[in-house]
Amino acid sequence: MLTPAQIAKLDVAMDENELLARYGLVPAAADLPEIRGIIQSLTTDDTRDSNEPLKLLCIQLFSAGIPSDALLIYKAKMSSFDAGCYIDIQLVCGAGLEATKAFLRESREPEANELLSVLQDGNSVSDFDGFTPEGHLDSYRRYYGLSV
Numbered sequence: 001m002l003t004p005a006q007i008a009k010l011d012v013a014m015d016e017n018e019l020l021a022r023y024g025l026v027p028a029a030a031d032l033p034e035i036r037g038i039i040q041s042l043t044t045d046d047t048r049d050s051n052e053p054l055k056l057l058c059i060q061l062f063s064a065g066i067p068s069d070a071l072l073i074y075k076a077k078m079s080s081f082d083a084g085c086y087i088d089i090q091l092v093c094g095a096g097l098e099a100t101k102a103f104l105r106e107s108r109e110p111e112a113n114e115l116l117s118v119l120q121d122g123n124s125v126s127d128f129d130g131f132t133p134e135g136h137l138d139s140y141r142r143y144y145g146l147s148v
Helices: 004-013 016-023 029-043 052-064 069-077 081-086 089-093 097-106 110-120 122-128 133-143
Strands: none
Touching (some): 016 052, 052 133, 069 089, 069 097, 069 110, 089 110, 089 122, 089 133, 097 110, 110 122
């Protein structure tokens, strides 16, 4: 696993093509802590030029299907106006909509209630019509020109 200093160097230097080459769209479980660290570092960087790497990192975390990652992905989404537009709300639900809501109901994290409210809001509900994590991941496979 990389140190925080190494992660900071990575997040500055890597674009989405390098991130895909390093981790793939569906990273190995051993890479998830590193991906989380890069997301945390990028979300505090007010000078980032692009949100494309941050979006891809959130997709990679989404692909793991771990309910607790919903909060980190939501923090990334809310880290700037542009990130909020760039990162789909569906990415917080890698474990599935109901499993994510169940996790959020039990979580003591301050953002959990806020995210739960967003997911239950009428405007967001339509974002999940026909949603499945695998189907959403397939759309990103097409987006990045990977085989489905």
